[in-house]
């Protein structure tokens with residue numbers, strides 16, 4: 001750590017988990033990985049450290065091939081789409097990657113392929129043959145997700161080869177009753193296939209020494225605990241290849257139709273990205289990965305611990321020339337409104353949507369996700385809390401302090417920084433406290449306690465507010481003008497310090513505040529704590545607001561969006577009602593169903609549900625009373641074509657004789673839709 005061992009590390013290699021390119025980024029990803037990684041990288045750069053901050057899209061693996069199949073496109077189309085969305089949304093949030101790469105790039109295929117080949121040639125793998133399901137029609141082995149069948153535990157008929165989504169049990173493909181190939185629908189056959197395995201058991205003793213003994217005190221307890229339990233339970237050889245046609249081809253003879261397992265190729269993506277960065281900048285990537293004076297830190301979510309603490313290090317160890325991560329500060333999970341974030345259920349706040357719906361408010365999201373970061377336990381994001389943190393902290397504490405200071409400076413001194421005269425005890429105490437903040441905040445960041453760090457940042461603004469409240473310059477101005485000069489000078493120095501210290505957390509606000517303070521240079525972190533950042537007589541521009549209030553209706557709209565999602569999910573989950581008893585064709589033929597056109601529509605007085613319609617049935621123009629008023633306004637349905645059961649016996653409703661029935665499709669939530677021809681059809685056409 002730079003504050004304690006200033007010379008220990010010469011450079012920092014910071015990786016952030018490669019997001020899987022089958023969907024956009026949501027707040028759970030941001031809170032877990034990207035916002036803390038960015039704070040860390042930005043802080044170190046401000047400290048003048050040499051930093052390589054790596055990101056990229058993980059574009060291989062079975063879920064992408066399945067999504068492509070379902071949508072009738074190529075896997076490359078899927079990853080192109082999401083890589084573009086993900087990359088842009090990170091950029092717009094100010095995530096300051098030095099490189100954002102992708103694993104479908106040639107440089108990655110080559111890097112991963114070479115890595116495998118080196119291990120293969122050095123005899124680091126073992127070969128094993130096993131029986132796997134094979135689809136003879138499509139001539140390919142089936143990944144677990146490509147096999148469906150009946151769950152042996154709950155009899156659910158659409159369980160996958162790796163898991164039953166009905167009862168949640170994890171399965172082996174061979175456990176399924178009546179297995180079927182998702183490709184052809186045929187019964188798959190078992191066939192022998194050969195794969196290469198990394199013998200993790202060989203690395204047990206080394207892992208024990210390096211992690212269990214070596215990182216007991218500096219790794220987070222959850223990270224350490226998970227590693228220890230994996231190691232204590234005994235490690236086993238793990239397949240590094242699989243039968244699939246999407247991924248990095250296995251670069252040895254006789255391995256046709258096999259690719260590197262995605263868990264093997266993805267972390268090598270960090271190395272490929274570094275090489276790509278080196279090609280672009282003319283720098284040397286190898287010292288960031290192979291020199292002992294480089295500090296490697298992996299930012300990940302807790303679901304990724306085993307890959308980054310055990311498997312990837314074992315791969316690097318097997319290769320032999322790489323350094324090991326110094327720390328892996330994995331976060332716990334962020335929930336949304338008390339429910340687990342889920343891509344498939346659309347239960348998320350999507351970054352690209354947030355950026356569109358809250359323009360200019362990147363820092364509000366960055367702040368809320370940091371102040372509420374799931375560092376030691378799972379945390380919850382709620383829109384109410386988002387609003388409260390903006391209004392009560394960013395606006396009421398940080399923004400309010402800066403604004404009061406700048407407005408008073410404009411009012412009393414036309415925006416010119418006044419001089420600081422003799423200091424009283426309160427002034428001295430305040431300046432002394434100010435000087436402590438850069439170290440306090442920096443230390444928290446270096447120890448991966450970002451939540452604590454951002455709290456200290458707000459505490460500095462609190463200190464400023466307290467100082468103004470105690471010195472009351474707006475009152476003192478009437479009795480002691482000279483004194484007010486000193487007070488505002490001190491308040492201005494605190495504001496100027498905030499513009500440096502806020503940068504890792506809220507980069508957009510920091511830039512804006514620097515402009516408002518007329519600080520034109522690029523200030524290093526170590527400049528913070530200086531009580532003469534602003535020179536006397538510097539002229540400051542007219543102040544603008546740093547933050548704005550977020551009103552209730554904005555929050556209610558977001559909550560409503562989530563409620564709509566919940567409702568949609570519920571409807572999706574409702575099973576269709578079972579079929580009714582069979583009828584004969586004669587029974588069906590008794591019904592005379594025609595296309596009709598609605599000519600007139602009006603509400604039936606004193607009812608909520610009924611509309612009185614005049615319908616052209618092609619046979620005649622007749623009156624029909626229909627219970628659709630909750631879903632349709634009379635004026636919007638005039639001219640629409642509908643299906644009419646014309647030979648239903650007439651019935652009197654609210655004194656109106658209804659001659660027939662309009663056919664409607666009813667959703668699980670009771671909402672109604674017309675059953676109508678796809679293109680305009682002559683009224684009176686028969687439906688049979």
Ligand SMILES: [Zn+2]
Nearest residue numbers: 151154164167
């Ligand atoms: Zn089951």
